[in-house]
Amino acid sequence: MPASRRSDDLTILIVAFVAMALLTVAAFVVAPADSSPRVIGSSFSTRSDGAKAAYLVLKQLGHAVERSYDPIAAIGAEPGATTLILASPAEEPSRQDVRALRSLVENGALLLAYGRSAAPFITDARRQDESELDDKTREFSASIPSSLTVDAPMVIARTIPAPQLEPRFVAVFGSVSEPAVVTARLGRGRIVWSLDDTPITNEGLPRASNVRLLANAAGTPGERRILWDEHYHGQRRSMWSYFAGTPLPWAGAQLVLAALVGLTAAARRRGPIRARVIVPRTSPLEFVDTMASLYERAGAQRAAVEGARAHLRRRLGALSGVPRSVSDHALAKAAGARLGLDNERVDGALQSAAELLRHGVSRAADAVPVVAELQDLAAAATQSRTARTAGPKGPANTYS
Numbered sequence: 463m464p465a466s467r468r469s470d471d472l473t474i475l476i477v478a479f480v481a482m483a484l485l486t487v488a489a490f491v492v493a494p495a496d497s498s499p500r501v502i503g504s505s506f507s508t509r510s511d512g513a514k515a516a517y518l519v520l521k522q523l524g525h526a527v528e529r530s531y532d533p534i535a536a537i538g539a540e541p542g543a544t545t546l547i548l549a550s551p552a553e554e555p556s557r558q559d560v561r562a563l564r565s566l567v568e569n570g571a572l573l574l575a576y577g578r579s580a581a582p583f584i585t586d587a588r589r590q591d592e593s594e595l596d597d598k599t600r601e602f603s604a605s606i607p608s609s610l611t612v613d614a615p616m617v618i619a620r621t622i623p624a625p626q627l628e629p630r631f632v633a634v635f636g637s638v639s640e641p642a643v644v645t646a647r648l649g650r651g652r653i654v655w656s657l658d659d660t661p662i663t664n665e666g667l668p669r670a671s672n673v674r675l676l677a678n679a680a681g682t683p684g685e686r687r688i689l690w691d692e693h694y695h696g697q698r699r700s701m702w703s704y705f706a707g708t709p710l711p712w713a714g715a716q717l718v719l720a721a722l723v724g725l726t727a728a729a730r731r732r733g734p735i736r737a738r739v740i741v742p743r744t745s746p747l748e749f750v751d752t753m754a755s756l757y758e759r760a761g762a763q764r765a766a767v768e769g770a771r772a773h774l775r776r777r778l779g780a781l782s783g784v785p786r787s788v789s790d791h792a793l794a795k796a797a798g799a800r801l802g803l804d805n806e807r808v809d810g811a812l813q814s815a816a817e818l819l820r821h822g823v824s825r826a827a828d829a830v831p832v833v834a835e836l837q838d839l840a841a842a843a844t845q846s847r848t849a850r851t852a853g854p855k856g857p858a859n860t861y862s
Contacts, residue, residue, distance in 0.1 A: 503549030503577060503659055504695045505529060510665040513549050516676060517690060519667070524683030529692045535562040537689065541651065542570035545686045550577035550659040551694035559583070568649030572686065574679050577659035581625055584655055599660055602635040602642035610634050610645065610654065614674035617642055618666060619658040631655075635675075643675070654679050763829040764819065770836035771815040777840045778808070781847045790816065801846045803839070811835045 501507050505517035520527045530537065534546070535558045546566070555563070563583055567573050575584060599620050604611040617635045619642045627644060634654075636642035643656045660666035661675055680688065757766055775793060779786045782796040790812040798805030815832050823829050 501552065501695045503551070503662065504692065504697075505549075505690045506692070506697075508664065510663065511659070512664050513659075513662050513667075515664045515667050516549075516662045519673065519676065520680060520688060523677060523680070525680055525686075525688050526684070527688040527690060529697075530689040531693050531697050533562075533693055534559045534566065534691075537562070537566065539571075539687060539689065541566050543686050544570075545572040545574060545680065545688045547688060547690045548573065548575045548580045548583055548694070549662050549690070550579050551583065551691065552579065552696060553694045555583050555694070564648070567651035567653060570650040572651060572681070573653045573655075575653065575655040576662045578622060578625075578657060580655065584653060585625060585627060599666070602640075604635055605633050605637060608634055608645070610643065610675060610678045612674075612678055614671050614678060616671050617656075617661055617675050618669045618672055619643075619656065619660045622657040625657075758826065763823040763826050766833050767815055767818055767823055767829050767836075770833045770840075771812065771819075774812070774836045774840045774843075777843055781843055797843065801843050803843060803846060808839055811839055 502511045503513045505513055508514050517527065530546075534555070537544075537546075544566070546563075560583060563573070573584075599618050601616045601618055603616045604614065611634060619635075621640065622642070624639060624641055627641075628646070630646040630648070631641075631644045631653075632646065633641035634643045634645050641657060643654065643661075645652060645654045656662070656675075661669075661672040666672050667676070680686075757763075775786065775790075778784075778793050778797045778801070779788070782793070782800045784793060784796045788796070791809055794805040794809035794812065797803045797808050811832070815836060818828060818832055
């Protein structure tokens, strides 16, 4: 891809990212302070008629409280250890839900209901019209002593026209003609119903008496599992929540892992092929040091001188074109004539080496200068031959 094309793509991505960031900031600035949907009695709502404060209070008291997104008929909790909170449900229950709720309470569950909209779950009374309600709150005193009235001599709520209740319902706060909170035994369980939702809303809960009523109704922390219904507020369990309880997430994770392994293998195969780096066992300097150490420990000064002298004679003979059997003097003369070397220097180096070998090489200090001179002459002979035989198109082949 051309460089200009890559530059254009990068510019588009940068512009899109900056625009997205600006739109996000603008959404936070322009949006109203409380843009959450208005759902009365919802544990998610922070509005005045929401009930998130009550949900958090129960958690702080140590209760095991959680939200329920299933209809009552689908709740599979143990009735004897379950408390169900219906806070101003916005949807009508089905007949199956009413039967399931009744069976749940009869088997030991505790139902805490708030608001007039909970009536279809509890009684056959009709839903009341908004025109029949009084928006003003008042204090309702405890009518009978019970576990609900401990440290709660009154409750703050709105006046609700009394519905037609079954005889088993007893007014705990208020009176028979104007009940505010009623309770009833049903089998092994119990129903506590606040006819108004004010005691559990964010607006009414700050009253100490309403907090005490909630704490008394919930009972001792840890004894029961509290389910706060959100299904009848319109909240439904997501598709992912159903799949989360199955092996499908693990299967998906395995597929993703397999895909990543496949992509890695494909990328590795399609990558550039590079020669394998082979690290030499020894470097040239290490080889020289090693050989020097071997000669030193073996005391092979004579072998070093013999080798350097023989190497120079072979090189001079090959480059000068004379037989190897000639004398040192004749070899030096031929090297001077044909290679341009100083024949006296060559003759002197060969004679010095022969003299040293004749008398014996006892010290390395005596052999080093002789060997160095012989090696320098061998290198000079090679260079001289190369310079003399080089043609106009380049150097010619040289003898080794």
